[in-house]
Amino acid sequence: MPENNMTWIAFGDIHQSNGLPARIPEIKNADAIIVTGDLTNHSPEGAVEKVWDSIYTFNPRILAQAGNMDRSNVTEFLKEKNANLHCEVRELAPGIKIMGVGCSIPTPFGTPSEVTEEEMASLLEETHSLAGDYEKLILAVHDSPHGTSLDKISNGMHVGSRSVRSFIEKYQPEIVVSGHIHESSGEDVLGKSRIFNPGMAAEGGYVLITLENGNLDAVLKQAGSS
Known part of the structure; x- marks a missing residue:
């Protein structure tokens, strides 16, 4: 395990609200910025570029993936920037890898990037198969796991992905950063x-992931006002 201390910042559900990066005090010194999905709202022309620039201004080391509200052009843009995380694995430090799966299971709203639970399970397994050996794994997944405190909508119903939950239970990644369910921020x-x-990014939430003397940790934080 590496002895050097490192930090990564993760957030998502930007939805074209680009003010959060300027409010995160640790952003300029982070080793990478991880975006879990929903950069845009149906990806109108120029939207993903503006989101990218709002982060790049403060830190050019970006890994991001499309959420259910993003169209395929978002993934294409991120691949051109060598920043795509959806269905990919990156090594953040020796022995520490991150894998990403964006999109979501079906919603009542018919959003652009939805998959069935079966497809979600396949995406997770196929991406994990690319990871090879690792000591610690971080999972960036747009959809939150079913039956947790992170997937409840306002009426108390759990609407997260059962496949995401099953994957986490099976492989036990050390840190998971999810999103999608705006009203269920937490841990x-x-x-x-x-x-x-x-x-939602507009509400100031982000996750600070740290590696200190081989120990991987994370904390949910709230950005200050701009």
Whole structure:
């Protein structure tokens, strides 16, 4: 395990509200910025570029993936920037890898990037198969795991992905950063996996992930006012 201390900042559900990066005090010194999905609202022309620039201004080291509200042009843009995380694995530090799966299971709203639970399970397994050996795994997934405190809508119903939950229970990544369910920001655990949903970017939530002397940790934080 590396002895050097490192930090990563994760957030999502930007929805073209680009003010959060300027409000995060640790952003300029972070080793990477991780965006879990929903950069845009149906990806109108020029939207993903503006979101990208709002982050790049403060830190050019970006890994991001499309959420259910993003169209395929978002993934294409991120691939051109060598920043795509959806269905990819990156090594953040020796022994520490991050894998990403964006999109979501079906919603009542017919958003652009939805998959069935079966497809979600396949995407997760196929992406994990690319990881090879690792000591610690971080999972960036747009949809929150079903039956946790992170996937409840306002009426109390759990609407997260059962496939995401099953994957976490099976592979037990150390840190999971999810999103999608705006009203359920917070932290939960499944086995040894610590799971975070920072909520909508416009509301200031983000996750600070740290590596200190080989110990991987994370904390849910709230950005100050701009």
